[in-house]
């Protein structure tokens with residue numbers, strides 16, 4: 608039996624499973640023998656992936672198409688997931704924006720707070736209690752390279768990731784005492800649907816598969832993982848700078864990544 612299946616039990620819930628890192632993590636979990644509850648808005652993509660994974664790995668795969676940017680969507684997820692004895696929660700649903708703060712649309716930025724922070728907190732709070740009650744569980748939260756300093760040209764996205772990083776660090780010790788592992792994942796640039804939605808142009812990237820492999824190896828062993836070579840290299844390049852130097856450097860990097868048509 609796989610280490611993770613043995614440690615947490617048979618079911619994993621993966622949000623953001625219709626694309627990128629969430630999809631890659633779902634694929635690896637199914638290969639390890641987990642049954643899955645897959646969540647995102649695009650039902651057709653979820654159903655296609657579910658059929659493929661169920662056939663390839665002989666596991667149960669269920670899908671839930673809903674919008675985590677709404678309180679109703681989050682409530683529906685918590686209600687629907689009561690039927691399975693979930694042991695692993697992977698909260699990969701999220702998105703970013705890029706460009707000038709002054710010309711950004713307030714509703715887009717607030718929607719990002721709803722998906723990246725509000726929904727993540729609601730799910731984490733709910734499953735922390737369920738997992739503590741059963742005495743075991745694993746929670747994977749998505750931070751980022753950008754979480755560790757302010758980032759000009761992607762200020763609110765970086766702030767949502769700082770929130771998640773801080774949340775993971777804060778709840779980790781408390782939940783560990785109840786048998787629940789919390790892992791913050793801080794990738795660098797990853798090739799996925801993320802860049803197009805954020806209006807970013809990425810150069811070198813890690814693959815979603817690399818991130819999924821790194822996070823599943825770290826789950827239950829560490830509290831923070833920087834999966835992939837790029838995330839480690841970029842963090843090393845920033846390590847010796849004071850915080851305001853990190854902000855300056857990330858602003859330079861991000862001004863090159865924000866596409867002109869999104870830069871405002």
Ligand SMILES: NC(=O)c1ccc[n+]([C@@H]2O[C@H](COP(=O)([O-])OP(=O)(O)OC[C@H]3O[C@@H](n4cnc5c(N)ncnc54)[C@H](OP(=O)(O)O)[C@@H]3O)[C@@H](O)[C@H]2O)c1
Nearest residue numbers: 623625626627628647648649675700701796797799800801
């Ligand atoms: N890619 C990177 O460079 C990078 C770097 C560091 C951290 N991260 C973080 O890693 C996580 C995964 O990103 P990714 O690269 O895999 O992005 P992605 O390829 O764009 O995938 C995002 C996933 O989130 C789902 N999603 C977005 N909005 C949603 C909503 N309102 N309700 C439900 N599901 C929603 C999308 O599905 P639907 O569109 O079908 O709803 C999709 O499955 C995010 O939290 C991101 O911030 C990414």
